[in-house]
Amino acid sequence: MPTIAPMLAKAVDSVPAADSVEGGLAYEPKWDGFRAIVHYDGESVVIDSRGSKPLTRYFPDLVDAFARLLPGPCVLDGEIVVRSGALGNERLDWEALSARIHPAESRVAQLSRQTPASFVAFDLLSLDGESLLDSPFSERRAALEGFASGLGQPLHLSQITTDAELATRWLTEFEGAGLDGVVAKPLAAVYSPGKRVMLKAKHHRTADVVVLGYRVHKSGSGVGSLLLGLYGDDGELRNVGGISAFSDRRRGELVDELEPLVQRDDAGDAVRGETERSRFSAGKDVSYVRLEPTRVVEVRYDQMEGSRFRHTVQFDRWRPDRDARSCTFEQLEIPVAYDLRKVLA
Template sequence: MRSPIDLPVSPMLAKAVPTVPAADSVTGGLSFEPKWDGFRAIISFDGEDVEIGSRGSKPLTRYFPELTEVLAHSLPSPCVIDGEIIVRRPSGAGERLDWEALSQRIHPAESRIRLLSQQTPASFVAFDLLAVGDEGLLDHPFSERRARLESLAATLPAPLHLTQVTTDVETARRWLVEFEGAGLDGVVAKPLAATYQPGKRTMLKIKHHREADVVVIGYRMHKSGTGVGSLLLGLYDDGQLRGVGGSSAFSDARRLELIDELAPYVLRDPDGAAVTGEGDRSRFASNKDVSFVRLEPRLVMQVRYDQMEGSRFRHTVQFERWRPDRDPVSCTFEQLEVPADYDLDEVLR
């Protein structure tokens, strides 16, 4: 059966706002839901076969055979669903999201994919319905799309889930605090009257923002070959300096300025050449140059971050200011706020 909407679909996106907003006369009412920290996925089912597209329209179908199998057997009719692929792992409170295990699912070897589909099986959380049967729903308001999604998903078994929603702003603000303990990313607000607008930032997202003082341990050159592309950051753990992530998004002028500012701190070998290191390679860009220039651990900067994934910042952090008053050795993991554990199963119910 041919889809009633053009595929692949570019997912509707969200713009960041600082706090959970209350509905007003402009929005005409808001629906709030948890912000899942996984792979955004558009599920297309033609009645026989399932295709999974990513946010960048990259096919994900081959990486999640356990999902394509259950989706093909469980979806009651042809449809196109927007949602998130997640992986769960045991935690102190029950379960939480596991980004590291999820990222490992992107692997070139078919045998490895099959093994991981058994060892770290994925789940799918549905949060929007773009088409059902021969009817496209992109021009329908979210309130209607959500109602139709609830009807379609009523009998879906685990590992297929329907995300929670609420129109109560106080409940959403409580979710923002509690659900972080299960590994979630924040809260999303959707105007109830809004149509689905592919690629547009129509939704609102509210994420955690915290500050930390970190040691600058190196830098990578910008992909253009000119200036600093990103700063590598570290924190002390029992006297040992450990890498925790990076900071980027500098202007062209600032990238050039940083080269000169960081020059006095560059580690050099006996011949005066800059000492370099090799960072971790991404599964999504394995050919990317990950070498970096090492710096003496003397510079401290304050950054803004949202959450940690294990011992690293989950996302690229934002530069706030230099902290010449801080002793680098005093920049430890102890300064980081640790959210209280929360059982992911409670979020999925």
């Protein structure tokens, strides 16, 4: 089946006004899962990722659901998610979703039973063999609602509104269920594969964190990323994520700036440590240069996943006025819990 690159979104600071784009905007929750383009020809199911990586083999539970529940041939754009939590307190579970990508077929089958996935549809790109890419979003959404009206678990239709005030409330409330923000879609826009036509508003927060060390850039020189830590209630300094995406010039400058903080052994060599390995880092160099944990940096982040930053954070500024020991988890904003079932309703 022909691959279709998903249409993308560019970041904005806040939920835009509905009339800020010609033809108006519609708003949807921003799901924190795997973006997926689902092809169904009436018999076979193919699931492509945002980067066109085949996802089909990792989600046999969804393949079965699509073949069983979809009323006819189609191409759907949506998000694969995994739900967890007790009834009335469900939320999206990124760690459980990530674990579904496993090389062993037996493990894939086991996880499909233990942590079954759901699919949230938000666009219809083809119906009964006819492409809808050149149709405006308002028409594609109407067609999707008619097509998906009878779908049941684990397939869902994403909520939508043209009310910017309600969308702004979603931005706050839905985070408690593990969602990632709000997406605004021009109602008059055709589907543009690979283009950033949509707008996304996410949470912007700052935190003061301790620099634990740095990884050398893959080129062999300069700082590739900074490792960050926060102090827990037990007084232990814990790795919470990292900063990367420095320019070539800045990578070299950071080596000089951080040189006085490098921990050294009796021979004068830099002490190196290793971060924990995962299936994604197998075969990769996870070593880093240890630094004295005294330098504090203010970073921008969007959300936490457990005790770590969900995404790579952005450098804001050095904080020479902050004592490293004052950088604790208590400063982090914790969203009010919100039941995922209400979002999926």
